[in-house]
Amino acid sequence: MGILQVVLGAVLAIAGGFCAKWFSDWRDGRNMRTALAAEIQAMLRMLEQERLIPTLKGEIEWLENTLTPREFNITFKNTYNVVFAGSASKLGLINRAKTHDFWRGDSDLLGDLVVYYYTVQTAIEMSELIRDATMNRRNHPGRAYTDFASVFSLSEPENLLEAFKRLLDLIKKARDDATDLIRRLEPQRLESR
16 A cells, blocks of 8 residues: 555646646746736837827828928837847747647747737837938938938938838737727727726
8 A cells, every 4th residue: 555655646646746747837827917908008009098099190191292201210229128028938838828728829920929029129120220311311401321221211301201101000910900900909908098
């Protein structure tokens, strides 16, 4: 009987270790889902608060009517992805913390998160190019452009107009993707807005 107790004790200890690891991963995944949803929702609130979409539409309308670029100085902080960047090595845990059907995960969630953050980063870089091009026009009127923005010929009003349209499309995509991701990460967060 002694050996059976030892074997049973060992099996229970191993099972307990697996359960503890599973529970720890599940809890970390839930916490990560909550933190990512909060970070993404903060970006949505910033877009609304700063009225970025109406501002871009106004700039596009201005350029279409006048072909005279104005200074565009909207900047983003580099803190938009702190949670994502800080938890990149553990992103796989979010699928272990399902918010609905325990056994079925959202297999596209990780890829969609990466696409969302890449879209936001691209929008930030595009806004910086536009800002640099419009400030360069103001600071050096009539001068040949030798900066990075000239690679894209943003010194030309027609090209700048297309860049504004592309930026608007990126911002709208980020907004729509953000809403979808929040719904998938933490559905109750959208309901409480």
